[in-house]
Amino acid sequence: MNPMKMLDDMRTIKQLLTDAERIAREMGEEEPGAEHLLLSAIDLPDGSAGRALASMGVDADGIRAALRDEQADALVAAGLPRETAATMADPTPLGPAGTPLLYGAGPTARDVFQEAGRLARSSKQRLAGAHVVIAIAGLERGTMPRVLDRLGVDRQQLADAGRAELAAR
């Protein structure tokens, strides 16, 4: 294995996971989920995740807004009045974690992270944001697919957009 690639990938992994953790906490979640991994991937310096999403007409702010809507609608479906649900869906930041965490990502975020790494290895490419986008597009159930539905993003097309970004590198 190319040692430069390995070093690059390790740097990418560290940023991806550290930022996912920070973003999750800012959004009031103790454990990063797939959505936080995606938002973190958008911030990676390679820029491929942001470009793949932009080609589908979506950006980080749009994803954050759709996540809030998803939470509010979930609470309405559970029986809360709309107004209360909207207030409750507003994220309350947790503040930075003072204790170093061993990347306590939730199971879906772990799956996405592992799939992204597998995609990068099998194509012998450096790990990039677009690998995370493709892995996210492969999720069938849960918050992320529902949020993509909300945003009118077809998962198959999103995966294609991710692959196009990787091909252009």
Next chain:
Amino acid sequence: MATTPEDPAAAIAAVIGLRRLADRMEREAVERAVDEGWTWQQIAQALGVTRQAAHKRHAARLRDRGRRTEDNR
């Protein structure tokens, strides 16, 4: 209360939403309890969990916020 949505995906999404809300309410309530001087034993009893479970779930976060969370007050 509304009944559970028939579509399982919507029903599970509602559960996730409630769980997030419940977690948040628990964090805020435990913080207030600690501020009011409750012991971990009292907090655990109120939550219906073991003292260890309550401590594990909340102590590190409260410590990070620089609150006083001595174990046996």
